[in-house]
Amino acid sequence: ADEGYITDDFEETDPIFTASPAFEIQDEDIENWDEAYQWGNHADEGYITDDFEETDPIFTASPAFDILAEDIENWDEAYQWGNHADEGYLDDDFEETDPVFSASPAADISSSDISNWDNKQEAITGSSEGDMLYWDGNEWVEVTAGDNYQTLTFCDGAPVWTSNGACPDLAVGDYFGGGIVVYIFQSGDPGYVEGEVNGIIASLSDQSTGIEWGCRDDLISGTSQDIGTGQANTIKIATRCDDSNTAANLANNYVLNGYNDWFLPSLDELVILYDNRDLIGGFVDDRYWSSSESSASSARFVNFETGVSNLVAVKDNSYRVRLIRVF
Numbered sequence: 001a002d003e004g005y006i007t008d009d010f011e012e013t014d015p016i017f018t019a020s021p022a023f024e025i026q027d028e029d030i031e032n033w034d035e036a037y038q039w040g041n042h043a044d045e046g047y048i049t050d051d052f053e054e055t056d057p058i059f060t061a062s063p064a065f066d067i068l069a070e071d072i073e074n075w076d077e078a079y080q081w082g083n084h085a086d087e088g089y090l091d092d093d094f095e096e097t098d099p100v101f102s103a104s105p106a107a108d109i110s111s112s113d114i115s116n117w118d119n120k121q122e123a124i125t126g127s128s129e130g131d132m133l134y135w136d137g138n139e140w141v142e143v144t145a146g147d148n149y150q151t152l153t154f155c156d157g158a159p160v161w162t163s164n165g166a167c168p169d170l171a172v173g174d175y176f177g178g179g180i181v182v183y184i185f186q187s188g189d190p191g192y193v194e195g196e197v198n199g200i201i202a203s204l205s206d207q208s209t210g211i212e213w214g215c216r217d218d219l220i221s222g223t224s225q226d227i228g229t230g231q232a233n234t235i236k237i238a239t240r241c242d243d244s245n246t247a248a249n250l251a252n253n254y255v256l257n258g259y260n261d262w263f264l265p266s267l268d269e270l271v272i273l274y275d276n277r278d279l280i281g282g283f284v285d286d287r288y289w290s291s292s293e294s295s296a297s298s299a300r301f302v303n304f305e306t307g308v309s310n311l312v313a314v315k316d317n318s319y320r321v322r323l324i325r326v327f
Contacts, residue, residue, distance in 0.1 A: 134159050166197045166327050173279055177201045177327045178257030182276045183227070183269075190228030191326055200227075200265075202273055202324050203256055205282040210318035213289050214246025219296035225267040225310075231326060233291035234263035247289045247321050254323060262323040264291035267300045271309050273322060274302055287311075287319040 130145025136158065146152065146161030153160050155167035166176065174181045184199040185192040192198060220240050223233040237248035251264045265273060267290040277283045285305035292300045294312045301319055302309045313319070 132159070163193070163196050166199075170197050170199075172199075172276070177325065178259040179203045179325070180280055181327075182280060182324070183272050185228065190226065192228075198327060200269060200272065200324050200326055202276070202280050203262065203322060204280065205322075206284075206320050207254060207256075207262075207323050208247070208250060208321040211245065211247050211250060211289075211321055212243070212318055213299040213313075213315040214243040214248065215241035216315040217297050220293050223266075223291060223293045225290075225292045225300065227266065227268045227272070228326070230266040230269045230291050230324065231261075231263040233266055233293075237264075237291060237293075247319075248291060250321060251291075251323050256323070259325060262325050264289065264321065265324045266290055267292040267302070267310060269324060270302045270322075273324070274304055274307060274309070277304065283322070284320070287313070287317075289319045289321055 128145055132143045132145075132152075133140045134143060135141075141158075143152075143159050143161075150161045150163055151165045153162045153165050153167055155162075155169065160167060170176060170181060170184075172181050172184065179201040182200050182202045184197065187194070214237070218241065220237050222236055223229070234248050234251050237246070238252040241248065243249070247264050251262055254260070254262045256262060270288060270290040273280060273283075273288075283304050287301050287303050290300045290302065294300050297314055298312045299315050300309075301311050301313055303311060
């Protein structure tokens with residue numbers, strides 16, 4: 001005992017064994033291991049070894065593979081809502097109806113319709129840049145591209161390229177361009193263009209019941225009586241005459257029905273208005289100024305009461321004005 005030998009009251013403690021993983025091994029564990037040992041070398045038999053890596057092709061291919069914890073939480077929450085069928089949710093015998101689609105114009109579209117449209121789409125092809133199509137009531141008709149600055153005008157149910165918006169069959173008496181057509185230019189008239197329809201449009205009412213021609217004793221010079229010269233006359237008068245309250249100045253600044261190119265008619269153009277006065281309407285039996293100057297002190301007018309033209313009056317007389325424009 002003095003030398004450190006074991007005595008009767010010695011109590012064994014084994015800190016190494018109690019701390020060992022073998023401390024918890026039971027008799028049942030030893031029996032199981034003995035039985036497994038009889039099976040042979042596990043590595044040779046295809047059993048799992050230390051370097052085995054687990055893969056689960058069945059699970060990764062499963063729809064459940066991408067389920068997240070968040071999904072499970074959402075489903076758990078939905079489960080708490082109760083029986084979905086009882087709450088008005090879809091059940092197994094639910095039959096889908098779609099009142100929105102059935103009421104839609106597309107509801108009656110058939111595969112035949114789609115095929116026809118595809119075929120028509122293939123047929124709708126232009127031959128050059130700028131070509132267009134219009135529906136004539138029976139089929140699509142091609143409109144070839146026009147020239148630069150032409151206007152596409154709707155004429156008798158069909159679009160037509162024009163230089164001024166006038167249909168090829170535009171005639172005297174047609175309402176067009178802010179007024180009524182009173183004259184179609186003929187070969188030899190200023191403004192005539194071969195192959196085009198051009199002419200004179202009259203406003204439907206008087207623009208003044210009494211205004212001076214203006215610039216009495218000032219020779220404007222260079223005005224004409226001929227058809228197609230009224231616009232040039234008006235510009236000359238307005239440019240060279242400083243009087244503000246004149247027939248030409250009124251015309252030069254007048255805007256009517258969206259057009260600002262109205263002018264005082266030349267004498268011969270004013271005669272056309274007289275000849276078509278019933279067609280145009282709105283005239284009274286009175287004197288109307290033309291843009292044709294007679295002298296430094298006088299200008300020409302037409303008496304719409306008698307029909308006498310080429311009359312001359314001093315420029316400071318106040319006569320009526322009816323404006324025109326060309327197309």
